[in-house]
Amino acid sequence: MIKNLLFDFGDVFINLNKKAPELALSKLGIWEISEEMNDWHNQYEKGLLTSDQITEKYLKTFPQLTALSFKNSWNSIILDFPQHRLDWIVRLHKENNYRLFLLSNTNELHIEQVIKNMGAIRYSKFQSCFERFYLSHQIRMRKPDLEIYDFVLQNDNLNPSETLFIDDTLLNTAAAASMGIYTWHLEPTRDDVTQLFNLKKDLF
Structure with missing residues (x-):
């Protein structure tokens, strides 16, 4: 579960x-x-x-x-943050049925641009939905290195068999799967994260 x-x-x-x-x-x-x-x-x-x-x-x-x-x-890689996704994660946080974490390969300039594009208030609202907000440049590890998954599991006392990792990069989900974590390789041209409970209902 x-x-x-x-x-x-x-x-x-x-x-x-x-x-x-x-x-x-x-x-x-x-x-x-x-x-x-x-x-x-x-x-x-x-x-x-x-x-x-x-x-x-x-x-x-x-x-x-x-x-x-x-x-x-x-x-120039950084685009928009659709409002329906923000609404979805805010709702998921309020329902409080799952522990929510973010794990991103990123860097200081990109995060500055994300905040500029989103606006500081929207970014803060998004960040506050997560129990932990892991950014690679802050924890000095990056996906798909196995150490980063082990770090998250140990740091937050997560059982891999009770954890689902969602990422758009196959190498990253493959690495997580090798640690016993359930994964969803989301394909941005086809999938939307807000479809999670419909597309992965066999896991819930």
Whole structure:
């Protein structure tokens, strides 16, 4: 029986355009995201680089960039947060039938943009729905590394067999499943998180 719901953030609650940053950078003459650049991104998501440090790396490597053009390109991935999803999670929180948690790979610049797009009051309302709000850059771990799932399970005393993890990335749900956690690989073009209890009714 599911008692704990562990949600991803991007493309589960907030809409993303995952191709937008690469497209924006290509317009600035950066045609390829190299292995080294991906390593910077992973370090930044783990809080091992600051916003200033990752910006500096980009500006040193690509002199045509400015701090603002990099930030705008980087944050172009962040879109809107539909009101019906916020209403749904607020209602779920009020019903108090499940322990609710959020687990997101993110970074400081993206969260700043999320708050700007949503508005501080809506963001605070969303955050307050969760018993714990795990952001990768704050806990210095990221999905799909197994340590992050183990950390959440241990930190909140969760039984994997009573926990459902919802994420739009197959690697992340596969990693969680390997820990004995139930999963839903949500596909944003087809699914909506508000359909959870209809699409996964066999778990409830």
